[in-house]
Amino acid sequence: MGSSLPLVDREGTDPGGRGLGGHGSGQDAHERRERHSRHLALPGIGMGGQSRIDQARVLVIGAGGLGSPVLQYLAAAGIGTLGIVDDDAVDLSNLQRQTIHGTPDVGRPKTASAADSVRRTDPGIEVVEHAERLTNDNALRILGGYDVVVDATDNFATRYLISDAAALVGVPCVWGSVYRWDAQVTVFWDAAPDGRGIDYRDVFPEPPADGAVLSCEEAGVFGAVCGTVGALMATEVIKLVTGAGTPLLGRVVVLDALAGTSRTIGVKRAKGRQRVTALADYDLFCGVGAATDGTxxxxxxxxxxxxxxxxxxxxxxxxxxxxxxxxxxxxxxxxxxxxxxxxxxxxxxxxxxxxxxxxxxxxxxxxxxxxxxxxxxxxxxxxxxxxxxxxxxxx
Known part of the structure; x- marks a missing residue:
């Protein structure tokens, strides 16, 4: 489904005719108003914005270090439908930064563990578990059912896939990345209004050589940075859904947690870059795969x-x-x-x-x-x- 800002009708205070009692858990309007009273009092959200949040469908790809705080804050905000994509299981080493999971969840599928946490936060949220790896075969089908996509993954091939699939489906993609103490956040939206749309290829025209960037296990990652960045990513989702504020379209926030500094870098569509028309072989593009030379x-x-x-x-x-x-x-x-x-x-x-x-x-x-x-x-x-x-x- 294509999207425009905001992602649902802004006219009136009840775009879907459901008020704040529209979640499917039996919660009445009074309970919903009490739960989200701080949003209702907030300029830029109010009753109309919260109703749009209630109706929004958001897909979070990756239930790890970044996906954890994104899911937790979106659940607390009352997002109507949360989709979770992850094919991994919870490992003990994940718990240092993947706060949506706990010790009893070790060995469980991350989608199941994260879904349980979301439901504990708000039983009215519809949670859709996609316990599978995102691939060319399923990406358009999965992304096509949502208003906003969140890229909380940790490898280049999947990031290019998500960006291209989001462009083809016509939905914005909130992207974040953490490396050791450093982080980046932006919003990709190929069809954004006012010509502000960029995608992942405008920031990274070419992937680094295979092995040039270490994984989290190789390089280490400061867990609290994931929380900081994930909260910022969740903020961008809410801004897109409600129309509040100015989303990070054409701007990348760069954070250095060790120095305690941040800056914003403007990014424009790369000259001559063609719009995405089809998915590609991302493993080949990124040089990912087994060596064939016997090494x-x-x-x-x-x-x-x-x-x-x-x-x-x-x-x-x-x-x-x-x-x-x-x-x-x-x-x-x-x-x-x-x-x-x-x-x-x-x-x-x-x-x-x-x-x-x-x-x-x-x-x-x-x-x-x-x-x-x-x-x-x-x-x-x-x-x-x-x-x-x-x-x-x-x-």
Missing amino acids: ELDAEEVEGILASDEQVVLLDVREPDERLVDSIPGHVAVPVRIVTVDPGAVPGAITDRVIVYCASGVRSRAAAVALREAGRDAVSLRGGIQSWRSVAGRA
Whole structure:
């Protein structure tokens, strides 16, 4: 469904004829008014704005560090329908920043855990669980049922997919990103009024080289920054739904939490950029995928080699603090920052195969390349220790 600002009729105080008793939980109008009394008293929202919030359909893609606060604040605001897309399960390491989940949720699907939290906040909200990975095959179908999309994902291929799908469907996309202490937030809307529309390609015309940007597990992330950014993203959703204020169209907020500073950067549509007409192969575009040159092995292959009589060096290139969490038995440890400068620091005979691993496979690929250039027979564990856990149990 295409959208315009605001996303529902602004005329009158009851656009849908439902007042504030329209949620399906049996809540009457008095209970809804009491629940949202602070919104009703707020200039720019009031009764009409809250009615629009009640009717809005918002899709949050990713129920992790950013998706958690977005979902929590949108649920508290009373968004009528919240869709949640995620194909992952809650892991203990998620709880440092993914506040919508708790210790009892470890092992549960993130969509189910997040949906339960939303319903506890407001039983009247309709929650739609999309417990699947967003792909070219389902993106248009899923996004087409919502007024606003929130991109709370953490990889470039999916971000390009979401941006293009939102452009094709004609809905705005609130986007946020966190890296260590830094963050960015903006609103992509290819068909925004007044020519203010930009999309993800205007900010990132080309993706970084595969492995150039570390994952959250590789780089670390300060959990509270996710809360700050997620709250700002939820604010942008409410502004789009109600028409209050000025949304971040054509502007990117850049936050440095460590320095305690923020700034806003203006962004215009890239010259010559054509409008999106079809979805693409985003994994190919972003250079994502398994190596085909024999420099990577999957966890099952590594497990078989380690169980054989082959002479190998199992090399952990993570930092010392990371190895305190878990490791693969029998490893030797040399951080990647040393391996790439001095491959000779890795023990073993020149004829020994070196199997390199890290958290997710990014640093180990770099280390394996350095070792191969130095004449060693080195391969990287595809997916890092994350993939090893799924095959061999917790290390």
